[in-house]
Amino acid sequence: MKATGIVRRIDDLGRVVVPKEIRRTLRIREGDPLEIFTDREGQVILKKYSPIGELTEFANEYCESLNENTSYISIITDRDNVIAISGGSKKEFLEKRISPDLEKIVESRDTFITDEKNLPIKLLYEDESPEVYTAQVVCPIVMQGDPIGSLILLSKDKEKTMGNLEKVLLETASKFLAKQLEH
Incomplete structure (x- = not known):
């Protein structure tokens, strides 16, 4: 996994903002579905979902x-x-x-x-x-x-x-x- 150096806090509703630079690089647009995974080390992984x-x-x-x-x-x-x-x-x-x-x-x-x-x-x-x-x-x-x-x-x-x-x-x-x- 590649470190970006970007840190975000989770708000009171449990939301986190994916930085614009990352959204642009990964071609994630508003409304795109994301899959959420976790691994054994406790990492949360977001993956763009393709039906x-x-x-x-x-x-x-x-x-x-x-x-x-x-x-x-x-x-x-x-x-x-x-x-x-x-x-x-x-x-x-x-x-x-x-x-x-x-x-x-x-x-x-x-x-x-x-x-x-x-x-x-x-x-x-x-x-x-x-x-x-x-x-x-x-x-x-x-x-x-x-x-x-x-x-x-x-x-x-x-x-x-x-x-x-x-x-x-x-x-x-x-x-x-x-x-x-x-x-």
């Missing part, structure tokens, strides 16, 4: 199914990282931090699709060349009104375009995943 992370095996199977039926690269993210991928390089995507552009789409709760007006966006924070993907559909996963991640279809084939069919497919899949997480 989608609870379904990693299911998310992998879901990505595989989308890939098999569409032949597109399929990806599932939580609000911070890629958690499942099929049809593309796991090494390139899996557990990588999502880009600010993708974060904005997730926060907007609106489906993004590449077309004449919308060029492909960077998906990963470290991504240097989003134009390698010629077609994208990004659909936020919204559970109980809160954006918790996204479903993505990608293609590198210049001949392929994505339209309303792919958009409706991902919106349906997104709602299905959200319902699975609510149970």
Whole structure:
């Protein structure tokens, strides 16, 4: 564990403020759920909670199914990282931090699709060349009104375009995943 040198007191309601610098570094936003753990030495550990992370095996199977039926690269993210991928390089995507552009789409709760007006966006924070993907559909996963991640279809084939069919497919899949997480 890394020491920060920051000390905070617990108030009379049992609350403690997580310093802004730490929240920014760990990408913890207002309203984000945190898991609380304790260890044998009596340390309290706060961990950012990802509802989608609870379904990693299911998310992998879901990505595989989308890939098999569409032949597109399929990806599932939580609000911070890629958690499942099929049809593309796991090494390139899996557990990588999502880009600010993708974060904005997730926060907007609106489906993004590449077309004449919308060029492909960077998906990963470290991504240097989003134009390698010629077609994208990004659909936020919204559970109980809160954006918790996204479903993505990608293609590198210049001949392929994505339209309303792919958009409706991902919106349906997104709602299905959200319902699975609510149970």
